[in-house]
Amino acid sequence: MSNRDDLEVVLAPTDRGRDVWEQAATNRMCPRCKRSYSAPPMPGVTHMLCDECMAADESARRDRERDARATRHVLVTIPPRYAWATFDAPEFAVRDPVATDRLRAASADRGIVVLGPSGVGKTTLAVCKLRQCVAQNGSLGMFVDVRRLARAARQHPLGSSSEVPLVAESIRADVLLLDDLGEERGADDAVLDVIRDRHAQDRPTIVTSGHALTMRSGIEVFGQRYGDGIARRLFQGAVVIELRLPPP
Ligand SMILES: Nc1ncnc2c1ncn2[C@@H]1O[C@H](COP(=O)(O)OP(=O)(O)OP(=O)(O)O)[C@@H](O)[C@H]1O
Numbered sequence: 001m002s003n004r005d006d007l008e009v010v011l012a013p014t015d016r017g018r019d020v021w022e023q024a025a026t027n028r029m030c031p032r033c034k035r036s037y038s039a040p041p042m043p044g045v046t047h048m049l050c051d052e053c054m055a056a057d058e059s060a061r062r063d064r065e066r067d068a069r070a071t072r073h074v075l076v077t078i079p080p081r082y083a084w085a086t087f088d089a090p091e092f093a094v095r096d097p098v099a100t101d102r103l104r105a106a107s108a109d110r111g112i113v114v115l116g117p118s119g120v121g122k123t124t125l126a127v128c129k130l131r132q133c134v135a136q137n138g139s140l141g142m143f144v145d146v147r148r149l150a151r152a153a154r155q156h157p158l159g160s161s162s163e164v165p166l167v168a169e170s171i172r173a174d175v176l177l178l179d180d181l182g183e184e185r186g187a188d189d190a191v192l193d194v195i196r197d198r199h200a201q202d203r204p205t206i207v208t209s210g211h212a213l214t215m216r217s218g219i220e221v222f223g224q225r226y227g228d229g230i231a232r233r234l235f236q237g238a239v240v241i242e243l244r245l246p247p248p
């Protein structure tokens, strides 16, 4: 037998097979979009999505995976004390309905500042908002305590704060919750870098602080401490929520 014959022997059944396959292709109806499409017969398979619907399913699956990754990421950085905090959690008590509704409906795009006295629930509300942003946009959210950020920068041997991993991550996160602004020791460059760089890159930051009770005093207090440029970046265009202790 020549090589050619060999080839024919090998190829022939496949070719014939394809012909048979194509001739037998039947019209099916996609159970999702109800369009008809042609597909080879598959014994036992009665309901099969068309290619377009299958591709849509696949892309939805990838989106869900990405959201789950973002949710896992944000969960890792949220302190366990606030692990429960979402707007819809059964533990969540609406203390200030107006402020809560405003925050819940607010766009985080130009930043959010939550002000108020200690214990009023600033961090709790801010965590709820962070989680909401992550769930709605599949964005990468991160929680960072400003003291921790400043400490990480202080303790790092490198001179430039942008080389400190926690600082770099804080700048990179799609949405950052910067908790307790003003509580850090010293006017650390790291905190300023994070606020400035995030603002320059249009990345929203949610800030909580007990160092001011109103936007007016916040602009003054933070202006004095960090400079007017930082105060402007914090407050201009931002949604400012002023929480008050309930009357006794
Ligand atoms: N909406 C809420 N529903 C239920 N519990 C809440 C709510 N808000 C706050 N708490 C509880 O009250 C306590 C104080 O809340 P939180 O830490 O959010 O206050 P804070 O304003 O951030 O305080 P600080 O200025 O000391 O950081 C926490 O134990 C928290 O679990």
Ligand SMILES: [Mg+2]
Pocket (backbone or CB within 6 Å): 122, 123, 124, 179, 180, 208
């Ligand atoms: Mg707090």
Ligand SMILES: [Zn+2]
Pocket (backbone or CB within 6 Å): 030, 031, 032, 033, 034, 035, 049, 050, 051, 052, 053, 054
């Ligand atoms: Zn379809």
